[in-house]
Each structure stands twice: as C-alpha cells, then as structure tokens.
Amino acid sequence: MANPSPRLRVAILDDYQDVVRTLDCFGKLQGHEIRIWNDAVADVGILAERLADADVLVLLRERTKVDEALLSRLPNLKLISQNGHVPHIDLAACTRYGVLVSSALTQRPSHPTVEFTWGLILAAMRNIPLESAALRKGAWQSTVGLGLRGRTLGIYGFGKLGSMVARIGAAFGMELLIWGREGSLDRARTEGFAVASSKQALFAQSDVLSLHLRLNAETTGLIGPQELAVMKPTALLVNTSRAELIKPGALVEALRIGRPGKAAVDVFEHEPLTDPNDPLLLLPNALCTPHLGYVERDNYEFAYGNAFDQIVAFAQGTPINIHNPDVLKQGALQ
Template sequence: MKIVIPDDYQDGVRSLECFSRLSGHEVTIYNDTVRDFDQLEERFRDAEALVLIRERTPITDALLERLPRLRLISQTGKGIAHVDLDACTRRGIAVATGTGAPFAAAELTWGLVLSAMRHIPDEVAAMKAGRWQTRVGTGLRGRTLGIFGYGKIGSLVAEYGRVFGMRVLVWGREGSLERATAAGFDTADSQDDLFERSDVLSLHLTLNPGTRGIVTAAHLGAMKPSALLVNTSRAELIVPGALVDALKAGRPGMAALDVYEDEPVRDHPLLHLNNALCTPHVGFVERDGYELYFGAAFDNLLAFAEGSPRNLANPEVAGQS
C-alpha cells in the first residue's frame, strides 16, 4: 500500500522498532503540519492509507473529496474527533482506531507541577545567565491537589499527589466521584468548590460538547492568587481568552499548559506571560508510548491490507474497498 504519515515533527517514527512492520509498503513521512487544502491534496493524493498522529491534521469532507484513492485512515490512539467519520463512511473509507496508555501524559503533568511550583525553568535560565537563586519556590506537601476528571490520567496524577503528601480533592461526573471515593480520595461539593480550594488544579477531562468551555472566567477568578492551574488535556475546556485574562488579573497565580486551541503554536499570548509555563503538546511524546500508539496503528493497517480489517470505527465499510 501507499502510506502517508503526516505531522511527524521530530522525524521520530522511522526510529521506532515497530516501523519495520511496514517493510514492503511505500511509506512517505512529512515532518510539518500544513492546513492549505492544495498542499494537503498534493501530499495525500496518492495515498491509499493515512496514519494520523493524534489530532494534528483534521480530515474533512472537503479534503476527502480530493482523495479518491484513500481506502483507510489508521489513527494513533482512540480519539477521532478530528476525522469526519460520516464522510469517510459515505465514501467507503475505513477508519481504524488504536490504543494508548495514560502514563506519559500523567508524568508530563507532574513534571509541569514540580517545574511551575519550584520555578525550575526560571532558575535554570537565571543560572545560565550568571544569577544565583532568584526566586522562592512553593512545596507540595500538605497542600491541596484538585483533580477535575478522575479517568485514567487523572487517577494517576491523584496517586502522585498522594505520594507527595498532598490532600487530593476530586470533582467530575458521578462515576469519577464514585471511583475517587473508593480509592480513598476526598471529593469536592461542586466544581466551584474544587476551584476555590485547590492549590494545584489539574484538568483531566475529555473534550466533547458537554465539556467545551466548562472552565469559565468565574471559575478561574475564584482560584487562590497562589494557585497553579495545569492543563494537559485540551485547551478548549477553558473559555477562549479566559485564562490569559485570569493570569493577568492574578487568579490563579500561575498556569502550566501543554495544549492550545490552534497547534502547532507559532505565537500565543500565554508565551508572553511570566506566570505561564508552556510546553509544545509533548504529553504523549515519549518513546514507549510512541511504540504502543504506532504499533497498534500499524497492526490495524496491516490487518486491513491483508483483508481482515479490525478496530474499525465504521465497520459497515468493511468489504467495500
């Protein structure tokens, strides 16, 4: 098959052990993201299969119309909100979903917590500039860690907080609250209560119509001026512009972020704030995780090529192509 893999920023896919599974197929890899339809058509026009790296390139009906040879989209991970599934189904294009693990994202979340609270990036930069001990950090022990969404990642971050001696407070849907209580964690009385009481508040919600904009300016304004907000989930959970305004107003006092509305980011108001620590959506960018994500996507592709499609989000197209 002719396979195209877009958006491999680090050119890391070729270095994975699982990449050898595609031996015998014609694979083209692009290391940047483009949005222009003409450029996307040029890159994808001969592809029989696309292997998508998370949600970096939206696959719309208008784009699919220009790709008559496309037979399969194999997604790294389970999320396919960026793929027009109905349009794929109408056109007989199979969409296979993969798997993943929560560990890399949870570890990155905790790295951001420690880095922000102890001002590690600032101190590293200051020392390189010839200055010594420029800020006083804040410890975690005895402080309250708020977890908004107690799923696979949120539950891991909650356990990290417990190990560090923090008081863990959880809010989310009924299932989240039940699981958190069973694990021995306290639950908040409401979303407002969670935001008001947390010293560190970490968002771990799936983005969907019910959670888009669930964090408002009022929620942020109710946070402590000493508090840290961490978002390694999706930027759209927060009302557009609300976090920038809140940080400028000093509530919360800091934010640590790995996700943005429009990626890759070339410039963003958050990058110009001294109380925002920003990383370029690297929560899942870790070798073991990549082997898992891409290994599953490649296996789904090979099964399709052999006439035995599996893990299809639209199984009704099986056998049509």
C-alpha cells in the same frame, strides 16, 4: 499458494520530530512504499497534492482533520489508520468515498501524560525553568518556590489519568480534593479521597488544580472567569487535557489579574502553536510546553505499532479495528 499482499503507497503525516523511521514498529511496513511528512499543514490544497497517490493515510491522534473537502480530492485513498479516538475524521464522508477507517481504541492509560503532568507541577511550583535560565545568565537563586507537602491538590475529573495524578499527589504528602461527575466522586470516595462541596469550592481551596476531563459538548468552556477568579493568588492551574475546557481568553485574563498566580499548560486551542507573540506565551506566570504529554518513545511505539498492524491486516484482506464497517459492503478491499 496464497496471493502476496499488495504493495501499498502509505503516507504518514505530522511526524514533527522525524521519529517514525527510528521506531522498531516501522519495520512492519517493510515492502510498502512509504512517504513521511514532518511539517504541519492544514491547507486542503497542499494536503490533496501531497496525498494524491496515497492508498493509505497514517495519522497520529488529532493532528490533521479529514473531511469531505479533503476526501473528495483523494481518489486513490482506501484506508486511514491511526490509534485512539477519531473526532477529527468525518466517518460518514469516509464511508461515502469508500475509505475504511481503522483505529484501535485501547484501555491503556497514558502514563507519559501523568508523568508529564507532575513534571509541570514541580517545574512551576519550584520555578525550575526560570531559575535554570537565570543561572546560565549569571544569577543565583532569584526566587523562592513552594513545596507540595501539606498543600491541597485539586483534581477535576477522577478518571484513569486524574486518579493516577491524585495517587502521586498523596505520595508527596498533599491533601486531595476531588470534583467531577458523580462517577468521579464515587470513585474518589471509594479510594478515601475528600470530595469538594462544589465546583467553586474546588477552585477556591486548591493550591494546585489539575484538569483531567474528556473534551465533549458538555465540558467545552466548562471553566470560565467565575471559577478562575476565586483561585488563590498563590495557586497553580495545570492543564494537560484540552485547552477548550477553558473559555477562550479566560485563562490569559485570569493570569493577568493574578488569580490563579500561575498556570502550567501543555495544550492550546490551535495546534501547533508557532506564534511567539501568542498572549499566553507572553505571560511570565505561564509555563507553556508544546503538547508533550503523550510525546514519549514507548507511547509512539504503541500508537504507531497499532496503526501499522492495521495496515498489515488491511493488505492481507482482514481489516481490524474498523469504525465504518459499511465500507466493507462496497467492496473496499477489492
């Protein structure tokens, strides 16, 4: 008879909404000892104290950084499990400490982020949050918004998400204008969308400009004062990708000048952002939301489901979705 899977001590970090226990996939961890933390902590000392006894650490996206300083204080840790890319995890350090990293890299596009992008566009163009708040204070129709039909939707980065946002824009009757790397431009031409003559032209001609670039060394700080300054005073810049695509401070200064006239932002350089006096939050022409693009129940079922499947596989001695296979040579499963 096969040996039963070991009972693991599983720590789940950064469950901001205390939602993990309510997910259907949570049942996959039955039989293991679970501890869930709902706050956001960056202090290594606090994290080390909380995770001292953990065999398994579950992360959601890139909310917590795992590096040498933390790993050196977690003698019992055997597995880090999550879904998606792992730029926040020091894989070399994990290997040195015998910690396996399992994370599924799927081709499933983030439909919730695309939907949320359009929620921001509609809310900002028609002043929905402002008008709703004003109505509760007794005001009636205090602004005049702008419609979408016939206006130019600029898409910077025509990949999975950018292409979906573009198609919805076309359904609204918008004129599409695309910019990005050559692959983006080729895909856009194939779908019959217009390509901008230059990056500068994209910023100058767009009435709504939505960013859909992956953050890397090439794209960090790609957008600065020069690009923003040519945008129309009636234009809206939308960022549901990464804050670091824009040079630090550039968007705040551009909004103060009035080019672009508005921004809708779901991502910030430092998250979670809990300072109500952050310069961007104080601007009346900035619609800001707390990185909600991927925060949707079906998406959570998928992401945590993958993470929990990896824990089950590890407990059975057959780990999956491994990012540092050299750990297996060290007898990590023993």
